[in-house]
Amino acid sequence: MHHHYLIYKPWGYLSQFTYNLKRNKKLLGELHDFAPDTMAIGRLDEDSEGLLLLTTDGMMSEIVRSKKVEKEYYAQVDGIITDEAVVALQDGVQIGVKGEKYTTLPCLAFRLEEAPALPVRQKKIRDERHGPTSWVSITVTEGKFRQVRKMTSAVGFPTLRLVRVRVGNILLGDFQPGEVKEVDSFDV
Structure with missing residues (x-):
């Protein structure tokens, strides 16, 4: 069993x-x-x-x-993520994987209008003195090494906190x- x-x-x-x-x-x-x-x-x-x-x-x-099973992540990113950045995430962005350039598959991505109700992280992210942050939902069907972090960086909004909220x-x-x-x- x-x-x-x-x-x-x-x-x-x-x-x-x-x-x-x-x-x-x-x-x-x-x-x-x-x-x-x-x-x-x-x-x-x-x-x-x-x-x-x-x-x-x-x-x-x-x-x-x-790739049949979706994985959804909430990413807190540095800055207020733009509509253009969200569209780029949806269409697929170029990231590095094992020293090679790789274009991610199209995915579902959208800005969260409010911070999700998640438990406080054990280590503080940072505070408002360092500028604003925003949250984005990203649902992928692939799982390259540090993929979601690389995707948000590729569109100019590095990930500060990443939480997987759904698997299938x-x-x-x-x-x-x-x-x-x-x-x-x-x-x-």
Whole structure:
């Protein structure tokens, strides 16, 4: 029998269970007593947070990581994002992937008129003295390394905070950082 988990990965944690370099890092195994052979489906980098799915089922991992399953992110960006920047995100932008230029696939993107109701991040982003910020929703079907961060930078609005809020039909909802829920299956 396989095990499946939903987790709100907090800021500052790696999306893995082991880390072989000498630096001390916070790992997912510190948050819950997961079943043996549990793996993260995709990753959120150390500076990102939000919905992460974990499983012991390799086939389920393949399904969720496929381009058939949307992943939605809320990005707090430096400055007030423009309509032109949002259109560029929607159309696809050029980013660097493994030293090569890559154009992202078209995606759904729109400016959030209000800051989303998310838990306060453990590490303060910054304050108003550094200028205004805004929020954008970006829904992608691909997952290149640090893709959403690279996309917002490519249109001139670097990401300050990144939160994955949806994977397929599964929503982050009112989960809190570090919260883990075991489920029977994933309805993506």
